[in-house]
Amino acid sequence: MRVQLILSEALSGLRRNASMVVSVVLVTFVSLTFVGAAMLMQMQIGKMRDYWVDRAQVAVFMCREGAATTTCTGGVANQEQLDAVREKLESPALAGIVRDIRFEDREQAYQNLLELEPDYADLVTADQLNETYWVNLVDPSQTDVIAEAFGGMDGVEEVRDQMQYLEPLFSALTVATYIAVGIAVLMLVAAVLLIATTIRLSAFARRRELGIMRLVGASNRFIQTPFILEGVFAALLGSLLAGGAVVAGMYFGVDRYLRERVPFVTTWVGMQDAWIVIPLLVVIGALLAALSAGFAIRRWLRA
Known part of the structure; x- marks a missing residue:
């Protein structure tokens, strides 16, 4: 009541x-x-x-023809420089940081570019693009480690974190x-x-x-x-x-x-x-x- x-x-x-x-x-x-x-x-x-x-990668761009950085004074990255970068990425020192690596040569980069922008076919050639190591990290917050390890290395034009675009x-x-x-x-x-x-x-x-x-x-x-x-x-x-x-x-x-x-x-x-x-x-x-x-x-x- x-x-x-x-x-x-x-x-x-x-x-x-x-x-x-x-x-x-x-x-x-x-x-x-x-x-x-x-x-x-x-x-x-x-x-x-x-x-x-989880999916963003760190790109280690190797030197291309005409690159203006001090690490590219020798021109296009040679095979020895490519092997040195891969060896360092696969070294025990980075074993707990690097999850996997994918190498992309100029022709692959060119085809990927054309898939995204078909109109670039008459403007860009494969020789103008970088050979690139695409690196996935165990902990994506440790991109600075890769930048410090490869930023001043001979044959490396640039180290770029894809998350900076997002x-x-x-x-x-x-x-x-x-x-x-x-x-x-x-x-x-x-x-x-x-x-x-x-x-x-x-x-x-x-x-x-x-x-x-x-x-x-x-x-x-x-x-x-x-x-x-x-x-x-x-x-x-x-x-x-x-x-x-x-x-x-x-x-x-x-x-x-x-x-x-x-x-x-x-x-x-x-x-x-x-x-x-x-x-x-x-x-x-x-x-x-x-x-x-x-x-x-x-x-x-x-x-």
């Missing part, structure tokens, strides 16, 4: 402040949608980084995540303030009832609970809508659009990631609503 009375009071308060409740739901929905988008974006960055870090992309995505988080935080602050205002208006509208409840000996907890539930119900509805938006964005935005149009990204967040995010959104919404509503009604009762 006591629980039924508390629930009926909470539902009555929601009906009396319908317009404010709708505002709370919408603000909570928008703010938590941004929170969910930021979470999924960070998951996507993590998946992409893990995928490419870092600007990861940085841009991280900035976008921070922007989404910033907007979400602002919207959450607005939702908290709106919930607190709604609870105070609801308490003011029922001030006579609250006075009677105090006179008959109702505890503060009994008086506060319906108001807290009002905020939690509104926030839960907004959280569920945000969860629906996350699922819709995942289905239509990622699965149906981005997967087909961004082929170079092979690992995307999926519905399993969305189902991890949605409970977090519900918990965040309910917790913020309960805290803001409880704080507001306690202050009003003390006033």
Whole structure:
């Protein structure tokens, strides 16, 4: 009976402040949608980084004709220099760092280039390209070891880490995540303030009832609970809508659009990631609503 009375009071308060409740739901929905988008974006960055870090290689470019570096004063790398680089890559000193090696001669490099850019057939010849050792590392973070070991070696024009081309992309995505988080935080602050205002208006509208409840000996907890539930119900509805938006964005935005149009990204967040995010959104919404509503009604009762 006591629980039924508390629930009926909470539902009555929601009906009396319908317009404010709708505002709370919408603000909570928008703010938590941004929170969910930021979470999924960070998951996507993590998946992409893990995928490419595992596959990114360090390229040891051997000297070609016309190379201007001091290690290429003798012209094109000769067989002795090629053998010296391979021997060093396969040496015990680098055994725990180098996972595997692939050598690419000029003709192979030329064919690979034409597969990517067929229009280069009349502009580039095989003699203009480098012979290259492509190196996969056990620990991709140790690229500096390879750069230091081969950077000044005769016959080596350049040592290049492929991850340097991807870092600007990861940085841009991280900035976008921070922007989404910033907007979400602002919207959450607005939702908290709106919930607190709604609870105070609801308490003011029922001030006579609250006075009677105090006179008959109702505890503060009994008086506060319906108001807290009002905020939690509104926030839960907004959280569920945000969860629906996350699922819709995942289905239509990622699965149906981005997967087909961004082929170079092979690992995307999926519905399993969305189902991890949605409970977090519900918990965040309910917790913020309960805290803001409880704080507001306690202050009003003390006033």
